[in-house]
Amino acid sequence: MSEYLEIPELNKAFPFRSFVNEGEVLVYPHWHKEIEIIYALKGSLNLGVNDMPIQLNEGEIQVINGGDVHYFLASPNSERIVIQFDLSLFQEEMQMDGQNQTLREMLTEMAHLSREWPEETVSKMQSLIMNIHSESSSENPGKYYILKADLLAIIGLIYREIPQIKTQPDSVISEEAVLKSQETLHKLDQIFSYVEKHYQEPVSLQEVADYTGFSTYYFTKFFKRNTGMTFVTFLNDYRLNKAKWMLLNEAFPVTEVAELAGFSSVKTFHHAFKRAMGVAPLKYRKTIYGNN
Known part of the structure; x- marks a missing residue:
């Protein structure tokens, strides 16, 4: 599956953010230069890092x-x-630190999954994550001092307690699960590539199911299970995102935007756009330009 660069919206003066994700929808393969820490608060998550599936x-x-x-x-x-x-x-701190190993090296060579850490270290990290998340959403005086601390x-x-490991532990997930996850990603990539190529045309559930080699019934279940949304919702969102980009970056009239984004009519486009964004397409364009 093709991956893309993500640029998180971080405060330039304090490049950090914390948020809760409920795991209802697929997050496509992506990368960014920032460090990311994931703490499973509830249930089980299915993720992958560098093609290695992890539960x-x-x-x-x-x-x-x-x-x-x-x-x-x-999930x-x-x-x-x-x-x-x-x-x-x-x-x-990095300039003052005289350690033989740099922070970047430590982050590369550490055991990235907490089941490889000492129990006491896991407990400390859980507390720090909860404190950070709570503080980040507060307006307490000295907030950024506490966050940085x-x-x-x-x-x-990471320097003192988390063990280093050169290779990913074998216990992360079974070989069977690895193959299943890779097959799932391959099928999803097929679907996304098909939509990218044909979104400007009428696209039916039947033709996408045929393209992937699934029955319509199985395709519907497969897509919802692995992305958290129906295919129709995904296709609609994809077209809306294309339309938003054109509204902000091109001078096309709304009628042309609707056609180029793959909507069957201007009326359908207006209805879908207003339901998703809360405003009509033209007002959206004027509002965004007015704020810049």
């Missing part, structure tokens, strides 16, 4: 290094805290 169980933590390609399959009834931060936050404490755990 993250409740209470477990996964550290994803900057530049690592990662994805999340739909209903799950909840995770996501923390992202840029290493530029620790520029002063807790993030530095995480770096301290």
Whole structure:
């Protein structure tokens, strides 16, 4: 599956963010230079890092290094805290540190999955993650001092307590599960590529199912299970995203945008756009341009 560069919307003065994801929908394979820490608050998550499928169980933590390609399959009834931060936050500390191994090297060679860590270290990391997430959503005085102190404490755990491991542990997931996950990603990639090529044309559930070699019934179940949405919703969202891009980057009239984005009529486009965005397409364009 093709991966893409993600640029998280971080505060330039303090490049960090924390949020909760409920795991209902697929997160496509992507990468970014920021470090990402995933804490499974509830249920089990199905993710992959650099083509290695991982099942993250409740209470477990996964550290994803900057530049690592990662994805999340739909994991209903799950909840995770996501923390992202840029290493530029620790520029002063890195300049003062006289360690033989740099922070980047430590992050590369550490055991990234918490089931490989000492229990006490896991407990410390869980507490730090909860503190960071709580503090990030507050307006408490000294908020950024507390956040940086807790993030530095995480770096301290990486240096002092989290073991190093050169290769991914064999216990992450079975070979059978690896193959199944790779097959799933291959099928999803087939579907996404088909939509990318044909979204401007009428696209039926039957023809996409035929293209992937599935019955319509199985295709419908497969797509919903692995992306968290119906195919019709996905196709509609894809067309809307194309339309939004054109509204902001091209001078096409709305009628042409509707046609180029693959909508059957201007009326259908208006209805879908307003339901998704809360405003009509033309007003959306004027509002965005008016704020710039």
